[in-house]
Amino acid sequence: xxxxxxxxxxxxxxxxxxxxxxxxxxxxxxxxxxxxxxxxxxxxxxxxxxxxxxxxxxxxxxxxxxxxxxxxxxxxxxxxxxxxxxxxxxxxxxxxxxxxxxxxxxxxxxxxxxxxxxxxxxxxxxxxxxxxxxxxxxxxxxxxxxxxxxxxxxxxxxxxxxxxxxxxxxxxxxxxxxxxxxxxxxxxxxxxxxxxxxxxxxxxxxxxxxxxxxxxxxxxxxxxxxxxxxxxxxxxxxxxxxxxxxxxxxxxxxxxxxxxxxxxxxxxxxxxxxxxxxxxxxxxxxxxxxxxxxxxxxxxxxxxxxxxxxxxxxxxxxxxxxxxxxxxxxxxxxxxxxxxxx
Amino acid sequence: xxxxxxxxxxxxxxxxxxxxxxxxxxxxxxxxxxxxxxxxxxxxxxxxxxxxxxxxxxxxxxxxxxxxxxxxxxxxxxxxxxxxxxxxxxxxxxxxxxxxxxxxxxxxxxxxxxxxxxxxxxxxxxxxxxxxxxxxxxxxxxxxxxxxxxxxxxxxxxxxxxxxxxxxxxxxxxxxxxxxxxxxxxxxxxxxxxxxxxxxxxxxxxxxxxxxxxxxxxxxxxxxxxxxxxxxxxxxxxxxxxxxxxxxxxxxxxxxxxxxxxxxxxxxxxxxxxxxxxxxxxxxxxxxxxxxxxxxxxxxxxxxxxxxxxxxxxxxxxxxxxxxxxxxxxxxxxxxxxxxxx
DNA sequence: TTGAAAGCGCTAACAG
DNA sequence: CTGTTAGCGCTTTCAA
Numbered sequence: 078x079x080x081x082x083x084x085x086x087x088x089x090x091x092x093x094x095x096x097x098x099x100x101x102x103x104x105x106x107x108x109x110x111x112x113x114x115x116x117x118x119x120x121x122x123x124x125x126x127x128x129x130x131x132x133x134x135x136x137x138x139x140x141x142x143x144x145x146x147x148x149x150x151x152x153x154x155x156x157x158x159x160x161x162x163x164x165x166x167x168x169x170x171x172x173x174x175x176x177x178x179x180x181x182x183x184x185x186x187x188x189x190x191x192x193x194x195x196x197x198x199x200x201x202x203x204x205x206x207x208x209x210x211x212x213x214x215x216x217x218x219x220x221x222x223x224x225x226x227x228x229x230x231x232x233x234x235x236x237x238x239x240x241x242x243x244x245x246x247x248x249x250x251x252x253x254x255x256x257x258x259x260x261x262x263x264x265x266x267x268x269x270x271x272x273x274x275x276x277x278x279x280x281x282x283x284x285x286x287x288x289x290x291x292x293x294x295x296x297x298x299x300x301x302x303x304x305x306x307x308x309x310x311x312x313x314x315x316x317x318x319x320x321x322x323x324x325x326x327x328x329x330x331x332x333x334x335x336x337x338x339x340x341x342x343x344x345x346x347x348x349x350x351x352x353x354x355x356x357x358x359x360x361x362x363x364x365x366x367x368x369x370x371x372x373x374x375x376x377x378x379x380x381x382x383x384x385x386x387x388x389x390x391x392x393x394x395x396x397x398x399x400x401x402x403x404x405x406x407x408x409x410x411x412x413x414x415x416x417x418x419x
Numbered sequence: 420x421x422x423x424x425x426x427x428x429x430x431x432x433x434x435x436x437x438x439x440x441x442x443x444x445x446x447x448x449x450x451x452x453x454x455x456x457x458x459x460x461x462x463x464x465x466x467x468x469x470x471x472x473x474x475x476x477x478x479x480x481x482x483x484x485x486x487x488x489x490x491x492x493x494x495x496x497x498x499x500x501x502x503x504x505x506x507x508x509x510x511x512x513x514x515x516x517x518x519x520x521x522x523x524x525x526x527x528x529x530x531x532x533x534x535x536x537x538x539x540x541x542x543x544x545x546x547x548x549x550x551x552x553x554x555x556x557x558x559x560x561x562x563x564x565x566x567x568x569x570x571x572x573x574x575x576x577x578x579x580x581x582x583x584x585x586x587x588x589x590x591x592x593x594x595x596x597x598x599x600x601x602x603x604x605x606x607x608x609x610x611x612x613x614x615x616x617x618x619x620x621x622x623x624x625x626x627x628x629x630x631x632x633x634x635x636x637x638x639x640x641x642x643x644x645x646x647x648x649x650x651x652x653x654x655x656x657x658x659x660x661x662x663x664x665x666x667x668x669x670x671x672x673x674x675x676x677x678x679x680x681x682x683x684x685x686x687x688x689x690x691x692x693x694x695x696x697x698x699x700x701x702x703x704x705x706x707x708x709x710x711x712x713x714x715x716x717x718x719x720x721x722x723x724x725x726x727x728x729x730x731x732x733x734x735x736x737x738x739x740x741x742x743x744x745x746x747x748x749x750x751x752x753x754x755x756x757x758x759x760x761x
Numbered sequence: 762t763t764g765a766a767a768g769c770g771c772t773a774a775c776a777g
Numbered sequence: 778c779t780g781t782t783a784g785c786g787c788t789t790t791c792a793a
Contacts, residue, residue: 080478080536082770093780098772108778125534129474130770133785136422138471140514148496149700157490157517165527170535172482173515175499185507192467193512194422303704332704339706358491362645362674363705364681424786435764440788450762472786475769 081124090118101126131168132194140170141385142190146178146203146227149302150329151357152374153201156225159378160199163386169196178300180207191215197385202227205271209233221388225381227270236384238399240372242272242354245403246279249352249370250324254287256411258322258350263295264309264334266326270301273326276354280324293318298330306333314341321349322411328355332363335410350411356403365409372403423466432460443468470510474536482512483727484532488520488545488569491644492671493699494716495543498567501720502541505728511538520642522549533557539727544569547613551575563730567723569612578726580741582714584614584696587745588621591694591712592666596629598753600664600692605637606651606676608668612643615668618696622666635660640672648675656683663691664753670697674705677752692753698745707751714745 083101087094092115099107100115118124132138143160145153157173164171172195176183183203188211190198198220202208205227212233216222225238253261263280266273277295284290296313298305306325310333313320325331331353335345343349345365353360356371380399387394425443429436434457441449442457460466474480485502487495499515506513514537518525525545530553532540540562544550547569554575558564567580595603605622608615619637626632638655640647648667652675655662667673673695677687685691687707695702698713722741729736 080770083772084770094770095772095781096779098770099779102772104773106778111778127475127770128535129471129480130785131772132471133469133475133769133787134771134773136785148490148499149493151491154490154517157515158519161517165531170514170531171516172512173499174513175496175503177500189507189512193470303700329704336704336706336708358645359704362671362678362701364678366678422786425788426786436787437765437789438763440786441763444788446788448762453762469786472769473788475771475785476787476789478769 080127081122082127083124085122086115086118086124089122090114128168137196138194139168140172140193140195141382142186142193142195142198143171143173144176144183144186144190144198144200145173146176146183146201147301148175150327150355150359152226152355155357155374156201156378156381159375159380160382162375163379163382176203178203180204184208184211187211187215191218191220195220196389197221197223199223199225199381199385201225202229202270204269205229206269219392221385221392223381223385223388225377227272230271234396236388236396236398238377238380238384238401239272240370240377240401240403242275243279243282245370245405246276246324246354247283249354249368249405250280250283251286252368252405252407253322253324253350253352253411254283254289256322256346256350259289260291260320261289261294261322261324262313262318262320264306264323264325264330265295265297266301266330267299268297270326273297276324276326294320298326301327301329303329303333303336306330307337310334310337322346323349323351325351325353328353328357328359328367328369331367331369331410332359335363335367346409346411346413352411360406360408368405368407368409368411370403371406373401377401422469423464424469425466427464428457428460428466431464432456478536479538480536481510482514482535482537483724484528484535484537484540485513485515486518486525486528486532486540486542487515488518488525488543489643490517492669492697492701494568494697497699497716498543498720498723501717501722502724504717505721505724518545520545522546526550526553529553529557533560533562537562538731539563539565541565541567541723541727543567544571544612546611547571548611561734563727563734565723565727565730567719569614572613576738578730578738578740580719580722580726580743581614582712582719582743582745584617585621585624587712587747588618588666588696589625591696591710591747592622592625593628594710594747594749595664595666595692595694595753596625596631598664598688598692601631602633602662603631603636603664603666604655604660604662606648606665606667606672607637607639608643608672609641610639612668618666618668636662640668643669643671645671645675645678648672649679652676652679664688665691665693667693667695670695670699670701670709670711673709673711673752674701677705677709688751688753688755694753702748702750710747710749710751710753712745713748715743719743
């Protein structure tokens, strides 16, 4: 019941606590046999270091805060998997908080992380600018922050990791064009998210190139849930816009749009092809499965921690900006199959 | 940059640290004006207590460990939302770990939580019995544990929270029967999960009642992902089993089965109706949307923390077993709509 | 009502 | 190579 401390070991072995500490910390100033004796006793007595004591001493909390906008989709889950890959077995623990797409909640989470004295924060924003000042303040007060996926504007000099939204979007939209589609909608997500704009830019580039662009084809959604996509599709159709394909900001939006269309008896992809951008299991969980830009999410998580550990070790290190390479996956939502009855 | 400590306040005010501490901890042995003076100075200087120091003193870590089998589906996300609802603004922080449906990883996570000296653990098992001994050991060593959703066998006396799997399953299956279905498959999930068996029992009860039971209709899956459902469906069909409805253990399994059938040109629900059990957004994200037993997941998370806080406050308190009431939601996957062209 | 001092578990500077 | 001592930030006796 009572935890074994370094003192217990020292009493047991008739040594001083400092000697025990030295053995445990692999200090050079100790005789080999002594160290071994201590290590053995530690194991025997079931000694586990007390993190609070370590933390008090070092002034660090040995924990890393991860703040994500949501955990409804498997997106954040994948990121966390990457983070845990790197951190498991290390002294660091992971504290997770969700902002529920609400910048005020994000603010609370950030302040909470600071109070907990986390050694660093890894964050995926839910609004591009809302908490901009706070990010700067936290950085100034000495907590390193790494941004991934939805990052702040470039006037904030911080380490970042994401995929190249723009050029990948262009490629995906070109794929749609290559299948013969001419009226491609961009279901672009909210303008308050940087990536939505980036991906829209990539989309535009492709459409300009093939002289297919039309303002009516770009439609903003109020949020990122599948419900927002349904609303947007409704608006679009009521407005009388004709379209034969959709390029959506995320899997959730693509799915919302697809379900709305299926309900209205559209055939996918014959009447309307759908492509999305994300890389979560969701794209394979719907029918027909979605063509999508698959981001290397686990790797993104891993990279984010690595950038953070770098910053923790050397706070004055240069702020790196890592771009990962996504993969384009083509599935049934954009490629018709020859039909055959069951 | 440097954190403000209680000492800084004491120097600033020419008081002793103990007085400052008293003011901050709402001790009665302090003059009102002194307290106010201290509080004001604390605010002015931007004082934030150092959790590590508190923890070292109290021997507690003021953190709560949450261990979930997966975060691919929004299930755990909802639970975490409930947990954060109760805990936000409290002194407790939440440490999350995923077991990836692997009992060995679960074991590692449990030991990690113990090393971190969490004040308690909230856990959703990934295997009914694998780590049974370890649960008991951790409890014996003094860390309270609350189990939710997938709970251990009843010979482990611990607080638990879940919904009534069995009787709710019966009701849902009776719904399928009421729509005229006679050959209802139970896609039951792995037998190593208690709830799978419970739900199967509920299913059987309904089928016995209406004399519809047939051993061939019960099919176990190897795991809980949508891929396992596809495999199971394939096996079932190859075996030549005739069926007109499916009752699935979870949303993921229901979705996997549905997609497999849609691919094979079955009509849902006309050829095969599908009902599931879970309560995540997933059931609404597919087409047709799934009829499902919607569990109050946020509430489940809230209840779990409350049970835990109770145990933390009073370790000898009786182990409560809370059953929450789920809601049956009927959607298009079991109820055909009159068809009309777009 | 306040201050001085001890101590939570651990590390590290300083002696020996 | 090992022991003594101080101190991280805070709470809590014990005295005053």
